[in-house]
Amino acid sequence: MLSAVASPASFLALASASRRQPRVSTAPPLHAGANRCLALHHWPPPQRTARDGAVVRAEAGAAGKKDARGDDAAPAAARQPRLRRGGAAGKVAKRRDPAVRPVDRYGSGDAAGTAHQSPPTPRQDAPQPRVPILNGVLVSGEDKSIVTAPPTKIVKVPTPDSGAILTARNKAAESIVLVKKTPPPSGSNFASSVSAPRSNTASNVELVEKKGAEIAKEAPKPKSSVSAPRSDIVGHVEPAEKKGADIVKEASKLKTPVTAPRSDTVNNLEPAEKKGADIVKEAPKPKTLPPPAAPTVQEAAWDFKKYIGFEESAEVKDNGLAAADGAGSFEDHQNNHSGPLAGENVMNVIVVAAECSPWCKTGGLGDVAGALPKALARRGHRVMVVVPRYGDYQEAYDLGIRKYYKAAGQDLEVNYFHAYIDGVDFVFIDAPLFRHRQGDIYGGSRQEIMKRMILFCKAAVEVPWHVPCGGVPYGDGNLVFIANDWHTALLPVYLKAYYRDHGLMQYTRSVLVIHNIAHQGRGPVDEFPFTDLPEHYLEHFKLYDPVGGEHANYFAAGLKMADQVVAVSRGYLWELKTVEGGWGLHDIIRQNDWKINGIVNGIDNKEWNPEVDVHLQSDGYTNYSLRTLDAGKRQCKASLQRELGLQVRDDVPLIGFIGRLDGQKGVEIIGDAMPWIVSQDVQLVMLGTGRSDLEQMLQHFEWQHKDKVRGWVGFSVPMAHRITAGVDVLVMPSRFEPCGLNQLYAMAYGTVPVVHAVGGLRDTVSPFDPFGDSGLGWTFDRAEAHKLIEALGHCLDTYRNYRESWRGLQQRGMSQDFSWDHAAQLYEDVLVKAKYQW
Numbered sequence: 132m133l134s135a136v137a138s139p140a141s142f143l144a145l146a147s148a149s150r151r152q153p154r155v156s157t158a159p160p161l162h163a164g165a166n167r168c169l170a171l172h173h174w175p176p177p178q179r180t181a182r183d184g185a186v187v188r189a190e191a192g193a194a195g196k197k198d199a200r201g202d203d204a205a206p207a208a209a210r211q212p213r214l215r216r217g218g219a220a221g222k223v224a225k226r227r228d229p230a231v232r233p234v235d236r237y238g239s240g241d242a243a244g245t246a247h248q249s250p251p252t253p254r255q256d257a258p259q260p261r262v263p264i265l266n267g268v269l270v271s272g273e274d275k276s277i278v279t280a281p282p283t284k285i286v287k288v289p290t291p292d293s294g295a296i297l298t299a300r301n302k303a304a305e306s307i308v309l310v311k312k313t314p315p316p317s318g319s320n321f322a323s324s325v326s327a328p329r330s331n332t333a334s335n336v337e338l339v340e341k342k343g344a345e346i347a348k349e350a351p352k353p354k355s356s357v358s359a360p361r362s363d364i365v366g367h368v369e370p371a372e373k374k375g376a377d378i379v380k381e382a383s384k385l386k387t388p389v390t391a392p393r394s395d396t397v398n399n400l401e402p403a404e405k406k407g408a409d410i411v412k413e414a415p416k417p418k419t420l421p422p423p424a425a426p427t428v429q430e431a432a433w434d435f436k437k438y439i440g441f442e443e444s445a446e447v448k449d450n451g452l453a454a455a456d457g458a459g460s461f462e463d464h465q466n467n468h469s470g471p472l473a474g475e476n477v478m479n480v481i482v483v484a485a486e487c488s489p490w491c492k493t494g495g496l497g498d499v500a501g502a503l504p505k506a507l508a509r510r511g512h513r514v515m516v517v518v519p520r521y522g523d524y525q526e527a528y529d530l531g532i533r534k535y536y537k538a539a540g541q542d543l544e545v546n547y548f549h550a551y552i553d554g555v556d557f558v559f560i561d562a563p564l565f566r567h568r569q570g571d572i573y574g575g576s577r578q579e580i581m582k583r584m585i586l587f588c589k590a591a592v593e594v595p596w597h598v599p600c601g602g603v604p605y606g607d608g609n610l611v612f613i614a615n616d617w618h619t620a621l622l623p624v625y626l627k628a629y630y631r632d633h634g635l636m637q638y639t640r641s642v643l644v645i646h647n648i649a650h651q652g653r654g655p656v657d658e659f660p661f662t663d664l665p666e667h668y669l670e671h672f673k674l675y676d677p678v679g680g681e682h683a684n685y686f687a688a689g690l691k692m693a694d695q696v697v698a699v700s701r702g703y704l705w706e707l708k709t710v711e712g713g714w715g716l717h718d719i720i721r722q723n724d725w726k727i728n729g730i731v732n733g734i735d736n737k738e739w740n741p742e743v744d745v746h747l748q749s750d751g752y753t754n755y756s757l758r759t760l761d762a763g764k765r766q767c768k769a770s771l772q773r774e775l776g777l778q779v780r781d782d783v784p785l786i787g788f789i790g791r792l793d794g795q796k797g798v799e800i801i802g803d804a805m806p807w808i809v810s811q812d813v814q815l816v817m818l819g820t821g822r823s824d825l826e827q828m829l830q831h832f833e834w835q836h837k838d839k840v841r842g843w844v845g846f847s848v849p850m851a852h853r854i855t856a857g858v859d860v861l862v863m864p865s866r867f868e869p870c871g872l873n874q875l876y877a878m879a880y881g882t883v884p885v886v887h888a889v890g891g892l893r894d895t896v897s898p899f900d901p902f903g904d905s906g907l908g909w910t911f912d913r914a915e916a917h918k919l920i921e922a923l924g925h926c927l928d929t930y931r932n933y934r935e936s937w938r939g940l941q942q943r944g945m946s947q948d949f950s951w952d953h954a955a956q957l958y959e960d961v962l963v964k965a966k967y968q969w
C-alpha cells in the first residue's frame with residue numbers, strides 16, 4: 132500500500148539502501164501482466180568501471196590515474212561511472228572517444244560511500260598566519276609586516292574616457308590612474324545599478340572614509356602616484372607582472388590599505404558619486420594611451436527573442452504574459468519610476484557557473500545559471516554571469532583584455548568576452564583550456580578538469596575589477612558572488628585567501644549554491660598545491676573518507692568559506708544533513724547549518740512555457756494555454772507520436788522520462804518496471820544520455836517493444852520540450868533529487884508527474900488526494916520498481932476512468948507559480964544576509 136507521506140528519514144534510508152544494493156530485476160509488480168517476467172538480463176549489465184573522479188589515494192600519484200581503490204568498496208550508485216555528456220543546447224552531438232576515459236558530468240567526482248567518519252571541524256575562524264598573497268603571489272615570511280599594505284600598482288586605462296580599469300602588462304612605467312566615470316551607454320545596465328539606493332554604499336563609504344581618514348592621518352604619504360585613493364585599484368596587482376620582492380618593496384612604502392574610498396564607490400554608487408567626482412577632480416589626468424579594442428557597448432541592439440527564434444504572438448502580448456512572470460521586463464523596470472523591486476537592497480551580483488543555458492547546458496545547473504540572473508536583474512540588481520567560453524558564441528565580443536593566472540603551476544592567459552542580454556551582463560572567460568570543449572564540457576581527466584576550474588575561479592573572482600561592463604566595472608563594494616556546485620566552490624576560498632584575509636574586497640560576499648553534492652571535486656592531498664593557495668588552507672580541504680582515505684575536497688572548503696549557502700530545496704537541505712544524503716559532507720553541513728538556506732528553483736517563463744515555446748511551433752506541434760489545454764495537448768501528443776513513429780492514438784496514456792542517464796535519476800527502476808509497463812496499454816518515451824549501459828538499456832527496450840517504447844539516446848533540447856508537452860505523464864524515479872526541474876516543467880505543461888518523494892520532488896509534487904480533489908501528481912516513498920508501479924497504476928487508473936480528476940490535476944499544475952521571480956526574491960534575502968554578515 133502506498134503511503135503518501137513517509138518520513139524523510141525513511142525515504143533516505145531506503146533510497147540509500149537501494150543505492151547500496153544491486154538492482155533487483157524481479158521486483159514483483161502489483162499489476163503484473165502476462166509478460167511480467169520479461170527478462171531484463173538481455174541488456175548488458177552495468178560496467179564495473181572505476182567511478183570517475185572518485186577519491187584518489189594520494190599514493191595513486193601519477194597524473195591522470197583514477198581511483199586506485201576500485202569500485203567494490205563504494206556504494207552501487209556511487210560506483211556507477213557518470214559519463215560526460217554533450218553540451219550545446221539543442222544541438223549537442225555526443226562524442227565518445229575510447230582513448231580518453233570520460234571523467235563525468237562534474238568531472239571530479241562522486242562522493243564516496245555511505246559510512247563516514249566525522250570530517251575535520253571547520254576552522255575558518257581559527258587564527259591563521261597572515262601570509263600575504265598578492266594575486267596569488269606568496270610573499271615571504273619576513274615581509275609579513277607589510278601584508279596589510281596595498282600593493283602599489285599598475286593600472287592603465289584602455290581609453291582615457293572609457294571608465295575601464297585595466298592592468299597593464301609589459302609596461303615599463305606603471306602608474307595608478309584614477310578613471311573618470313562616464314555616463315553609461317544606452318542599453319547598458321549601468322542605469323539600473325546606479326539609480327537604485329545602495330544601502331550599504333553610504334554606510335560603507337562612511338565607514339571606509341572614516342577609517343581611511345584616521346589611518347591616512349597616521350600614514351606616511353605614499354610615494355608612488357597613488358593619488359587616487361581607491362583601495363581596489365591600489366589593491367590589485369597583475370599576477371604575472373611584478374612578483375614577490377618588487378611588490379613587497381613597493382607596498383612597504385604605503386601603509387594605507389583601506390584608507391581609501393573604494394573604486395566601487397566611484398564607479399557604481401550613486402550616493403558616492405559626488406565624492407567620487409571630487410576624487411576624480413583631484414586625480415591626475417589619465418595618460419592618453421593608444422586605444423585598444425575598447426569595449427564598445429553593442430548590447431542594446433541584441434534581441435533575445437530574435438536570438439532564440441521567436442516573436443511573441445499578439446495574443447500572448449495582450450494577455451500580459453510578459454508580466455505573468457512577476458516583475459515584468461527589464462525595460463518595464465527601467466521605466467518604472469517607483470524604483471527597483473529590491474528597493475534599498477539593490478546589489479551587484481555575479482553568478483559564476485560552469486554552464487549556462489542557452490550557450491552550454493548539460494543539465495539543471497545550466498537552466499538555473501541562465502534564468503536566475505535575469506530574475507535578479509528584473510528586481511533591479513546589477514547582475515553578471517561568468518561562464519567559461521567553450522565555443523564560439525556569436526553574441527559575445529572580445530573585450531580585448533588579457534590576464535594571466537596560475538593554475539596547476541602554469542601561467543595561463545585568459546581573455547574576456549561580453550554580451551548584454553535581458554538586463555544581464557554575460558562574461559565568457561576564454562582560455563585554451565576551455566576552447567573546443569563545447570560538446571564535452573566536463574570531459575578529460577580529473578586533473579584536467581580541476582585545472583580548468585582553478586583557472587576559472589581565479590579569473591572569475593577578479594572580473595569585477597577587470598571587465599568594464601557597459602563601460603564600468605562592477606567594483607568590489609556592495610558585491611556578492613553566487614558560486615554554483617563544486618566547480619566554482621574554490622571561488623569563496625580564493626576570495627578569502629587572496630583578498631579578504633588581506634583587507635581587500637572587504638565588502639564582497641560569496642554565496643555557494645548546492646545543486647548536487649554527490650560531486651565534490653575530490654583529489655589527493657598532494658595535489659593541493661595546484662590550487663595555489665597558502666599551505667594553511669589545506670586544513671579546510673582535508674577530509675577523511677573511510678573508503679578512500681584522506682583527500683582534498685573542494686566542495687568542503689567552499690562550504691566553509693562561503694558567507695551563505697543555498698540548497699536547491701528545503702527537502703534537500705534536510706537530506707544533506709543525513710549520512711546518506713550528505714555524501715560525506717553531512718558533518719560540515721550540520722556545522723554550518725546557520726548559514727544554509729533551502730530555496731526551490733524556478734522555471735524560465737519564456738523558455739519553458741507552452742504558450743510561447745518555440746519548439747512547439749513546427750512539425751505539427753502547437754502552443755497552448757490552460758484555456759486551450761485539451762486541444763493543444765492532444766495536438767502535441769499526436770505530433771510526438773507521429774515524430775517518434777508510435778501509433779497515433781489519443782486514448783492511450785503516453786508516459787515520458789527525460790534525464791541524465793546515471794544512478795541519480797533511477798532510470799534502471801523504470802527498467803525493472805518494464806515488464807509491467809509493457810503489459811499495459813500505454814506508450815513510453817525516454818530521452819537521455821549518460822552511462823553507456825543505461826543508453827543501451829533504452830535502445831534495447833525500444834528494440835524489444837517497438838510498438839510501445841521509444842528510447843532516444845542523445846541530448847536534444849527541442850525533443851525535451853516536445854516530450855514535456857506531448858506526454859500525459861512524466862515519471863521521475865530519482866534516487867535523490869536536489870530540486871528537479873523536469874517535474875516543474877511537466878506541471879507547467881499540463882503533464883502529470885509521478886515521482887519518488889525525495890528532495891525537491893517531495894517539496895514540489897504534493898500527492899493527489901481524490902477525496903479533497905487536491906494535489907499535483909503521484910508520489911512513491913521508495914526508489915523501487917514495485918513502488919513506481921503502484922503509483923503509476925493509480926495514475927493510469929485516474930487517467931482512464933476519472934477524467935474530471937485528471938483535468939483538475941492538470942489545471943492545478945498549470946496554475947502554479949513556478950516563476951523565478953519568487954525564487955529570486957528568496958535569493959535576495961540570502962544576499963542581504965550575506966551583505967550584513969561580518
Ligand SMILES: Nc1ncnc2c1ncn2[C@@H]1O[C@H](COP(=O)(O)OP(=O)(O)O[C@H]2O[C@H](CO)[C@@H](O)[C@H](O)[C@H]2O)[C@@H](O)[C@H]1O
Nearest residue numbers: 494495646790791819845846847848851868869870871872
Ligand atoms: N537528454 C536530454 N536532452 C535534453 N535535455 C535534457 C536531457 N537530459 C536532461 N535534460 C534537461 O536538463 C535539465 C535537467 O534538469 P534536472 O533538474 O534534472 O537537473 P540535474 O540533475 O542535471 O541538475 C542538478 O541541478 C538542478 C538545478 O538546481 C536540480 O534541479 C537537480 O535536482 C540537480 O540534480 C532539464 O532542463 C532537462 O530537460
